[in-house]
Amino acid sequence: MSLGWSRRAPVDTLVGTEAAIDFTIPLSELPRVSHELSATDGEAIGKVRFSRQLGQAVADLEVSTQPEVVCQRCMQPMRWPVRVKSRIALVSDYNAADRVPEGLEVFLVEADSVSVRDLVDEEVLLALPHVARHDEDSECAGREMRLPGHEAEADEVPADVQKPFAQLGELLKRK
Numbered sequence: 001m002s003l004g005w006s007r008r009a010p011v012d013t014l015v016g017t018e019a020a021i022d023f024t025i026p027l028s029e030l031p032r033v034s035h036e037l038s039a040t041d042g043e044a045i046g047k048v049r050f051s052r053q054l055g056q057a058v059a060d061l062e063v064s065t066q067p068e069v070v071c072q073r074c075m076q077p078m079r080w081p082v083r084v085k086s087r088i089a090l091v092s093d094y095n096a097a098d099r100v101p102e103g104l105e106v107f108l109v110e111a112d113s114v115s116v117r118d119l120v121d122e123e124v125l126l127a128l129p130h131v132a133r134h135d136e137d138s139e140c141a142g143r144e145m146r147l148p149g150h151e152a153e154a155d156e157v158p159a160d161v162q163k164p165f166a167q168l169g170e171l172l173k174r175k
């Protein structure tokens with residue numbers, strides 16, 4: 001069976017054939033992830049394998065990517081390395097979600113079909129930071145702002161600057 005990352009297929013078929021799919025997905029093709037990024041160049045690369053384990057439809061997903069986000073300290077773009085390896089239970093309703101064994105993530109499938117794009121979009125979204133920052137102050141491009149006399153302002157975020165992740169924390173709490 002040949003299957004691209006963008007095509008939705010029935011979970012039963014994917015699991016029944018133990019479909020294994022290698023993918024390279026432009027970040028611009030991940031609807032929710034691309035909405036959170038400051039630039040949508042780059043790709044999510046990985047593989048997924050579907051199977052049934054203990055009666056549960058499961059997707060084993062590995063994906064890595066380096067999306068561009070905005071450092072909330074210096075407000076400059078930075079690369080945020082994402083490397084996800086997860087075992088995802090594919091469930092069709094919330095009752096089934098309650099029965100998923102511990103250690104598995106839960107993905108709610110719409111209309112019994114799923115695409116690799118759906119899974120990757122969700123997993124990369126969850127891996128994005130609430131508040132992105134360079135690891136060290138010294139990496140911040142805004143460092144030159146911290147000259148004597150300017151230190152007090154250095155950590156303050158200008159009120160009119162977009163904060164793409166301000167809503168993400170709330171989003172995650174709702175899940």
Ligand SMILES: [Zn+2]
Nearest residue numbers: 071074134140
């Ligand atoms: Zn920075």
